[in-house]
Amino acid sequence: MTTSTTLRAALEPGYRERLMDFAREVSFDAGQRLFEEGRHADRFWVVRTGTVALDLHVPGRRPLAVETLRYGELVGWSWHFPPYVWHLGAEAMSPVRAWELAAKPVLAACAADPAFGRAVAVWVGRVVAQRLHASRIRLLDLYAPYGSGGFG
Numbered sequence: 001m002t003t004s005t006t007l008r009a010a011l012e013p014g015y016r017e018r019l020m021d022f023a024r025e026v027s028f029d030a031g032q033r034l035f036e037e038g039r040h041a042d043r044f045w046v047v048r049t050g051t052v053a054l055d056l057h058v059p060g061r062r063p064l065a066v067e068t069l070r071y072g073e074l075v076g077w078s079w080h081f082p083p084y085v086w087h088l089g090a091e092a093m094s095p096v097r098a099w100e101l102a103a104k105p106v107l108a109a110c111a112a113d114p115a116f117g118r119a120v121a122v123w124v125g126r127v128v129a130q131r132l133h134a135s136r137i138r139l140l141d142l143y144a145p146y147g148s149g150g151f152g
Contacts, residue, residue, distance in 0.1 A: 005130050006072035007046050010123035015116055022106050023099035028052075028092035034075060037089045041078035042103050047071055050096035054088045056135070063089055064142070067134045077131070079103035080124045088131075 007016060026045070028034060034045065037057045045052075052075050055063035066088065069075055075098065078086045084103070110117030 005074065005123070005127045007074065007123075008072050010126065011119055015119045018109070018116060019101070019106065019120065020099065022101045022109070024101075026098055026100040028096040028098070030092055030094050030096075032092045032096075034090040034092065035086050037086050039086055041076060041084045041086045043100055044074060044076035044079050044103065045098040045100050047073050047075060048097040048099060050098075051093040052096055052098075053091050053093050054131070055091065056088055063091075064138070066138045067131060068093065074124070074127045077124050077127050080107070080121070088135075 004010060007019075011019065023046070025048075028050075034052065035041070037055075047069055048071065050070075052069045052073075053065045054067045054069065054075075055065050058064050075090055076086070078084060080103070106120070110120050
């Protein structure tokens with residue numbers, strides 16, 4: 001986890017409060033899927049308690065876990081970018097309590113207030129970059145020959 005990607009670290013208090021005006025509390029049982037790769041992305045979550053695994057579909061195998069998310073972390077970023085389709089899947093690894101936010105009203109608020117929209121976009125962009133890095137490392141750990149992940 002990169003601390004700059006948690007909700008508390010990423011958004012100043014006023015923007016954080018504004019975003020949370022759109023939130024509702026939800027819960028997921030351990031093993032419950034939050035979303036599936038390739039399906040329509042119309043909401044997102046911020047973890048309050050528990051852990052959520054992000055996973056990647058691998059044909060002929062169980063989904064491959066690429067990252068585990070905990071308190072304060074954003075679950076789902078695909079709602080922010082067209083074509084609004086999940087790039088990964090997500091499953092509750094333990095009982096999870098989270099704030100759920102519908103994408104449309106958040107995106108409308110972002111469009112209406114460019115400063116708020118930029119703050120949310122920078123947060124989501126940081127999350128995307130961090131997830132890309134984590135996925136790359138995980139895939140190299142699993143599939144690359146020893147020593148092939150270096151930058152050199």
